Amino acid sequence: MFKYFQSVHRTILLTLLTVVSILGILVIIKPAAIFPDASWGFQVLRSMQMGSSFNTLVKPSSWDISKNSVEFLSWWSPGQYLVPYFFKALLGINTGHAASVTTAVCQILGLVGFYKFFKKAGFTPLISALSLVVIVLQQAFFLPYIFHIGGETLFFAFAGWFLYGCLTFNKANWHLALFILLSGWIGFICKSSFIWVYAACLFYIWIRLCYPSLSIKNWLIKGLWIGIPAIISVGVIWWQYLSKGANPSSASSGLDFSWQTFTFPIASPLLAGFSADDLVNGFIFHNDIPVLSPGLVMPVLILLAILSILLIYFICKTVKDDNYKLILLIIYGVSILFFGSAFMRKLDISYEARHFRIVGLLVIPGTLYLFSQFKMVYRAGLGLAILVIAFFSIKFYVIGQKGLYKFTAYGTSGIGQQFIDQQSLDYVKLLDDRHKDAIFVFFSPDLGLEIQHNRIITLDALNKDININFDDYLHKGHAGPLYIIMPSYYIGIRANVILKSFPGYKGFSLKELSDEYVLYFATEAR
Known part of the structure; x- marks a missing residue:
């Protein structure tokens, strides 16, 4: 019987490895679109590649667009662009394919890490393997193959290994202190919200090392072994990153x-x-x-x-x-x-x-x-619930893949663009190649990643009510040609609001890029 279950769990693991590897290959062939959070991270990378300092976003100043403003973007963790950049530099590929390689590698690393953790936590290889099946069948697992989500994927890759480490250390010594110090930095680089998980797990380690002893001295000494490296780790994160900008x-x-x-x-x-x-x-x-x-x-x-x-x-x-x-x-x-x-x-x-x-x-x-x-009827009920989850998750993936192949535009970055069509994106690339002193205005942070030679402004999309703070949109001054790309349904009051946001320009012209998108452009100063 033991050999039978051992064979079953190995078959499950091999099948999962095959399926996830195929998903990874497919996302490399056709890179995913991107979530806004990760788009801002890649905008920071774009600025750094154009000469700015670490983790700073350079953009035209709203007070005078002929000048630049610099912002340290601490809202999200740096790993969401640093890890893809590693693969980009190593393999000589574009940003979209680098993000895809990141997804493919992280998904496998995450599954292996959680399998190791589940076994370390006392579960049999079969339960651990079946747990991976449930993880893979969820929409959250399929999501990175359709939308690159940056830190979420990196955190999944690291979390299982971190939890495994938390269960491994049984003594308060320098090995534990080094683990705490480094895991704090690595986890934060993966995803900034790792900090609360970090705090919870350190509390767990403290209890596990000290209990059932009631000695205050014992709890204090072991607490110092945990607390000192944790304070150093979090202190450096705050000093070098979080304190420099909004979060x-x-x-x-x-x-x-x-x-x-x-x-x-x-x-x-x-x-x-x-x-x-x-x-x-x-x-x-x-x-x-x-x-x-x-x-x-x-x-x-x-x-x-x-x-x-x-x-x-x-x-x-x-x-x-x-x-x-x-x-x-x-x-x-x-x-x-x-x-x-x-x-x-x-x-x-x-x-x-x-x-x-x-x-x-x-x-x-x-x-x-x-x-x-439980009895078989309850196990069957759980199995049915998992099948329902699997059905909707696979449906999400199939629809998403259809969208990537049929409705998504691809440009220089290699990232799937949801908010522009191919015809319009090709024209934008043509304009970018023609100019070196222009400013492009978009309403989604991912579109700016296609601009290689000019500066970009990213504005929040307008709803039907146009319930906005106009000061957030106002950009004064004049600096070369201005190109504003917007959906065609903006024509009218929404377009007028946007054009008034650039009082330094006059004589805007309208060009229909496609049935769905239009371009407003101007060169003359008011």
Whole structure:
């Protein structure tokens, strides 16, 4: 029987490796589109390649576009552009293919890391392998093959190995201190929100090294072995990075005491671990047409929160490994406190399950083990739920691939462009090649990555109500030809608002680039 299960888990792992390798090859052949967060990171890389200092974004000054302003972009971690740049420089490929190689490598690294962690946490090779199957069948796993998401992918690659390391060290010594010091830096480079996971895991290590001793001296000494390298690690991150610019924790816009502030984090095991948030296109933050009516959102969220608490309770009651139970409880608890307080203070953090993915990944093997103790009918129910998740995830991937091949434009960067068609992008490239002193204006940060020889301005897209702060759009002065690329449906009041945002220019002309996009351009100073 042992040899049979050993053969099964090896077959599962080999199959997963084959499937994920094929997905990686496909994304290299046809690079993904890109999320705005990662686009800003690549804009920073673009500025650095054009001569700016580390992690600075250079753009025309809004006070006088003939001059530049420089911003240290600390909102996101630097790894989202540094790792692709490593592959870009190493392999001599464009940005889109470098991002694709990053995705392909990180997805495999992540799966191997979590498999090692699951086994270290006391689960059998079969449960660990099946857990990887559940991970792969989720939309969150397919997403990087359609949209490059930067730090999320890097964090997945690193998280399993970091958790494995947290379970490995049994003594407070210089090996542990070095692990804490370096993992803080590596994790932050992958994704800035790693800091809360870092804090939770250090608390776990402290408890595991000290318990059941009640000696204050013992707790203090071992706490110093953990605390000192952690303080150095976080201190350097703050000193050299976070303190130099704005980040999501920089400012609060008030207080929110609504049900969703804590209900959403509490429900994270099901929202992130079993794709509940993706299946309804987002409970609060919608990435597509919402499935649930507004009146159903909170009742369903409350139900999922209750079920999540019950799931965690029964996992901890059933699973035998104390290390797994402790790290699960601490990370789950810290996530509720961290995100609950962030949502309550209305920080600039969206209500998306992707922020809680580490909680979801941790819950999966415990859930599989829990249901393995139940009767066949319950196991079949869980299997059916996973098949439903798999169906919608594969559907998402197929539709996404169709979009990349049929509706996505590709230019010099190699990144799939969602907000322009090929005909319009080709004309923009022609203009960029003709000029060296022009300014291009876009309404999506990814489009600026196609400009190789000129400066760019990225403005927020306008909604129908045009409910904006005009000062955020106003750019004074004059500096060479100005090209503003916008969707054709902007023609009218929205286009007029944009043109008035550049008072230094007069005599704007309109050119239809395609049925979907237009170009406003001017050269004369007012």
